[in-house]
Amino acid sequence: VQLQASGGGLVHIGGSLRLSCVASELSLERYAIGWFRQAPGKEREGVSYISSTGTSTYYSDSAKGRFAISRDNAKNTVYLQMNSLKPEDTAVYYCAVQGAYSDYESIDIGPLTGDFGLWGQGTQVTVSS
Numbered sequence: 001v002q003l004q005a006s007g008g009g010l011v012h013i014g015g016s017l018r019l020s021c022v023a024s025e026l027s028l029e030r031y032a033i034g035w036f037r038q039a040p041g042k043e044r045e046g047v048s049y050i051s052s053t054g055t056s057t058y059y060s061d062s063a064k065g066r067f068a069i070s071r072d073n074a075k076n077t078v079y080l081q082m083n084s085l086k087p088e089d090t091a092v093y094y095c096a097v098q099g100a101y102s103d104y105e106s107i108d109i110g111p112l113t114g115d116f117g118l119w120g121q122g123t124q125v126t127v128s129s
Contacts, residue, residue, distance in 0.1 A: 002118055002119065002120035003030075003096060005021050005035075006022075008122075008124045010121030011128070012067075013085065013129055014084055015127070018081050019079065023076065031040065031098060032052050033096070033097060034049045034072070034095065034097075035078075035095050037089075038122070039090060044094070046110070047080070047109065048067055049064025049109040050113055054070070058112050060110055067080060080093070085125075085127045086127060092124050093125055096117055099115060099116070100115045103119055114122075
């Protein structure tokens with residue numbers, strides 16, 4: 001089972017994108033989900049987190065105030081709305097499930113340090129000047 005991120009693309013500075021995270025063989029409503037990104041030559045970093053119930057959310061300092069995470073369990077989808085995009089937001093964005101899966105990575109998202117796995121292919125976000 002892997003998660004699939006989509007919705008990336010090329011936008012100008014100040015633009016917006018909404019990313020989606022789905023899993024074809026997993027009911028996401030039972031799991032906390034994180035969004036992450038990896039720019040060329042850099043380590044993967046945490047961007048945002050949402051608990052299984054949606055009652056707890058966390059953001060990295062760079063995402064705070066500009067990005068919003070949400071989930072629609074009826075659609076088995078977790079979203080990341082990204083506004084006021086900057087060139088430094090350019091990266092491949094991934095979503096992953098919190099848990100000690102075989103491919104887990106321990107990553108900080110704001111005040112949270114968690115293990116996340118079931119990494120799938122990410123989606124490229126490019127912000128041009």
